[in-house]
Amino acid sequence: MPRRHRGWAMGAGGGGGNRHSPLTVSILEPALLIMIKERPRHGYTLLADLESLGLGTLHPSVVYRTLREMEVLGWIRSDWDTGQTQGPPRRIYQLTDQGEGVLKNWQNELDKTQDTIQQLQKRIQS
Amino acid sequence: MPRRHRGWAMGAGGGGGNRHSPLTVSILEPALLIMIKERPRHGYTLLADLESLGLGTLHPSVVYRTLREMEVLGWIRSDWDTGQTQGPPRRIYQLTDQGEGVLKNWQNELDKTQDTIQQLQKRIQS
DNA sequence: TACATCTATTGACTAATAGAGAATAGTGTG
DNA sequence: CACACTATTCTCTATTAGTCAATAGATGTA
Numbered sequence: 001m002p003r004r005h006r007g008w009a010m011g012a013g014g015g016g017g018n019r020h021s022p023l024t025v026s027i028l029e030p031a032l033l034i035m036i037k038e039r040p041r042h043g044y045t046l047l048a049d050l051e052s053l054g055l056g057t058l059h060p061s062v063v064y065r066t067l068r069e070m071e072v073l074g075w076i077r078s079d080w081d082t083g084q085t086q087g088p089p090r091r092i093y094q095l096t097d098q099g100e101g102v103l104k105n106w107q108n109e110l111d112k113t114q115d116t117i118q119q120l121q122k123r124i125q126s
Numbered sequence: 127m128p129r130r131h132r133g134w135a136m137g138a139g140g141g142g143g144n145r146h147s148p149l150t151v152s153i154l155e156p157a158l159l160i161m162i163k164e165r166p167r168h169g170y171t172l173l174a175d176l177e178s179l180g181l182g183t184l185h186p187s188v189v190y191r192t193l194r195e196m197e198v199l200g201w202i203r204s205d206w207d208t209g210q211t212q213g214p215p216r217r218i219y220q221l222t223d224q225g226e227g228v229l230k231n232w233q234n235e236l237d238k239t240q241d242t243i244q245q246l247q248k249r250i251q252s
Numbered sequence: 253t254a255c256a257t258c259t260a261t262t263g264a265c266t267a268a269t270a271g272a273g274a275a276t277a278g279t280g281t282g
Numbered sequence: 283c284a285c286a287c288t289a290t291t292c293t294c295t296a297t298t299a300g301t302c303a304a305t306a307g308a309t310g311t312a
Contacts, residue, residue, distance in 0.1 A: 005268070005299080006155070006195050009228040009235070021235045022152040022269095025299070027242060029132070029148075034250050044260050054242050059300065064261060069132050087259030088307040098136075105135040107250065109147045110243050116153060116180050117236050124160050124233065131270080131298070148298090151270070170289050185271060190290060213288030214278040255312085262305075269298070276291075282284090 020057040028066055030106040031055060033099060036076055040094035043067055067093060075099035146183040154192055156232035157181060159225060162202055166220040169193055193219060201225035 005022050028050075035041060035049055043064050050056055050063065070076050076099050078091040095103070131148045154176075161167060161175055169190050176182055176189065196202050202225050204217040221229070 006192070007199055009155070009231045010199065010201075010224075019300090022155075022299095023149070023235060023239045026148040026152045027239070027246075029135070031242075031246060034246050038249060042260080047260095053245060054238060060260090061262080061301080062299065065263095065299090066132070068262085073133055073136065085259080086308060088261070088305090090260055102135045103250075107247075109135070109149060110247065112180060113149045113153070114240065114243055114247075116157075117240055119179060120153075120157060120160050121233075121236065121240075123164060124229075145271090148270095168289080173289095185273095186289090187272075187291080188270065191270090191292095194291085211288080212279060214276085214290070216289055253312105255310105257308100257310085259308080260306085263303085265301090265303105267298100267300080269296105271296080272294090274292085274294105277289085279286100279288080281286085 018057070020055075024055055024057065025062070028055065028058060028063070029070070030103070030110060032063070032066060032070070033075065033095065033103045033106060036093050037095045037100070037103060040092050042081060042090040042092050044090065046093075067091075070099075075102050144183070146181075150181055150183065151188070154181065154184060154189070155196070156229070156236060158189070158192060158196070159201065159221065159229045159232060162219050163221045163226075163229060166218050168207060168216040168218050170216065172219075193217075196225075199224075201228050 008019060008021050011019075031050065031053060032046060035046055041049070043060075046067070047060055047063055050058060067076070067078075071078055071093070074096055076093045077096050078093045081090045081092045134145060134147050137145070157176065157179060158172060161172060167175070169186075172193070173186055173189055176184060193202065193204075197204055197219070200222055202219045203222050204219045207216045207218050
């Protein structure tokens with residue numbers, strides 16, 4: 001089963017189950033950082049919150065992996081949740097100081113991206 | 127030399143030469159389609175035009191490869207330029223009918239992305 | 253207690269993409 | 283001819299992403 005990325009835009013409305021575009025994946029990282037900064041959360045919650053952002057097509061393991069990798073990089077830190085849980089112990093993630101800095105870079109990038117997309121949208125309308 | 131993507135946001139303002147974010151790469155495909163639709167062009171020109179969009183950090187081979195792959199997919203078509211050139215013959219790309227459809231999908235995706243980013247920006251300001 | 257179900261997270265395997273550098277090649281200029 | 287500039291292609295390898303399966307605690311229920 002091909003999981004094309006290049007070529008994503010062909011099957012978006014056509015074929016079987018709809019997959020997300022590469023853009024979706026690219027936004028995952030800042031989205032997680034922003035939500036974690038808002039309020040420390042665990043992966044399962046973040047998974048649901050991504051849904052409400054329209055990034056809900058991402059496979060859980062992609063999200064968990066991203067979280068683990070960002071922790072290795074020192075952008076976020078996790079502690080085991082001591083409160084009662086309806087399941088196995090879960091990691092609560094919070095932003096580190098380094099993560100704050102990284103998030104600032106990401107904000108600049110998001111701004112630039114907004115700008116670029118807007119330019120593209122204008123160009124196509126004329 | 128590591129060409130990290132995950133981890134991009136660390137070195138953006140810090141280390142050596144600045145690389146682009148994954149977002150930049152994700153936008154390349156629709157950007158090319160839009161510019162080609164505006165006016166058929168060859169790769170070298172597109173390369174320069176990307177610059178003015180703020181996507182100038184992309185390596186030429188990435189851009190040429192993307193063009194070739196989009197041609198294989200049937201989204202664009204190329205003819206050798208018959209006019210005089212100041213160099214070797216060059217391919218002029220133009221959008222196909224299929225490419226028009228793909229571009230529409232991309233436009234939806236760009237809209238959605240604008241939306242998501244805006245939501246994220248709002249959330250971080252409060 | 254055996255079993256299903258829901259909450260949570262992790263691991264392993266492989267396909268696909270991206271980044272870099274070098275190769276190829278035509279044209280014009282000193 | 284050597285060099286610079288225009289233009290495109292190729293190859294090699296690092297990195298990322300997608301999928302599936304495994305692990306595991308808690309809760310309910312037959």
